Amino acid sequence: MKKILLLYIFSVFQLSIHAQLAEKIELTPNNELLGLGKQYILKSEVLNEERPVIISLPVGYDDSQANYPVIYVLDGLGNIKHTIGTIELLTESGLISPLIVVGIESLDRSRDLTPSNAGQDAYGGVGNVGIPQSGGAPKFLRFLSKELIPYIEANYRTHPYRILEGHSFGGLFSVFTLMDSPGLFDAFIVEAPALWWNKEEMTTKAKTFFKSNETLNKTIYFGIGGGDGWGMRQELIRYVDVIKENTPKNFKWFHEEVGDEDHDASRLLLNYYGLRFLFSDLKIGEDLINNFNDKAFLKAEQGLMDKYGVKTRRPAGVYVDLVSGLLKNGNTLGAITVLKRASETYPNYIGLFTYLAKLYEKTDQKNKAIETYLQGVEISKKYKLGQEEDLQKEIDRLRKTQN
Incomplete structure (x- = not known):
């Protein structure tokens, strides 16, 4: 029975994957697909x-x-x-x-995105004249913290x-x-940052910042394309070496070079891995x-929902792998607890429900x-999966055993 159930894991999980259909995307009157969001204008x-x-x-x-x-x-428009x-x-x-x-x-x-003014001694392709308008990052950060974030949190259900x-x-x-207002964000995806800016002044600042912060509850991904060039x-x-020290x-942080993409082409991969x-x-x-x-498992699940919101769930395969391990150890009731949670978080995965039904039957x-x-x-x-007849046979079989 145990071997049959373990073989059943793979088949129902594959069926679960195929149960997923794309969500409908809103159409304009001209039948153009939307789905990328709506533009709003904030008066700052x-x-x-x-x-x-x-x-x-x-x-x-x-x-x-x-x-x-x-x-x-x-x-945002470009990404x-x-x-x-x-x-x-x-x-x-x-x-x-x-x-x-x-x-x-x-x-x-x-x-908006540069922390200081780039004078004539700046490098990184700005030439000898610098960038006259540069250095607006402090003001732009105030726009985020004082206007944009409050607007989002006042008008949407935010965690x-x-x-x-x-x-x-x-x-x-x-x-x-991160270093100017560490309390504003919980996590960062930093992609191919222009840390050459003004003779790597951010790296110089980092030497003091990370020394003075013994505890920093943040998660940061530092990524760059393997084909990125000079200045990046x-x-x-050198910046992440300061963190290592x-x-x-x-x-929680991680630094990696991804593939052979150049500066611009790396954005998609870095977003994904980040x-x-x-x-x-x-x-x-x-x-x-x-x-x-059971108690530790459900507590861990609740911890994730507390951290990221009630819609948080683990990948379906993670739950199935855990169920498989529990069954190998003879812990069928524990497997049921995990599978109940999985079916709650993936209500469209038919395989999770049919697998759970098998375990319920096994435990009378x-x-x-x-x-x-x-x-x-x-x-x-x-979802037009064509499994109704087979499932109904299982239901009829179980009902007969109850008589």
Whole structure:
């Protein structure tokens, strides 16, 4: 029976994957697909100008009362397409929590994203004249903290967890924000940051910042394309070397060079790997696997929901792997606890329900098995999976044994 159930794991999980259909995307009157969010114009008193932002809500936002973490994406107009697509894919797979995306459009990135004025001795391709309008990052950061973030949190159901993502000058601004206002964001995705700025002044500042912060409860991904050139890769290495020398407690960070992409082409991959790293705690810890008990498992699940919001879930495969291990150890009741949680978080995965029904039957809980099979029938009907007849046979068989 145990071998049959373990073989059943693979087949139902594959069926679960195929149960997923793409969510409908709203159409314009001209049949153009939407799905990238809506643009809003904020009148900023701090910047004394109108600032466009793109706000994209997660799938299911209007159908629940849940609160969602927010990711603020710099250079939002240029990055919104691949960012939304990546986030939706990772969310569907349970690899990250659902997120509200705020894309901050750039009007003058050389002004807004640079922490200081670039004079004639600046380097990094600015020539001898510098960049006259540069050095506006402190003001732009005030716009974020005093106007944009309060606007988002007043108008949308937000969870306290905030992420800032930036590439190139945006990465420079992200590093500046971490060290200038460390309490504003919980996590950062820093992509190919322009740390050459003004003779690597951010790296100089980092030597004091990380020494003076013994504890820093932040998660940061530092990524760069393997084909990026002068002014980027070595400068980033020198910055993270400072972190290695003085790593604060509770500071979770990772640095990597990805593929052979150049400066601009790396953005899609870095966004993907950055999100994966930020939410890497959605994996099951070894201690929970080796010393499983229902209470500890459910407490860990609740901890993730407290951190990222009630819609947070682990990848379906993580739950199935845990169930497989528990069954190998003869812990069928523990496997049921995990599978109940999995089916709650993946209500469209028919395989999780049919697998759970098998375990209910194995433990002589026939009424629950029948009820769970019935849920599977409804899922099969909804997604046209063609499993209704087989599931009904299981229901009829169990009902006969009750007579």
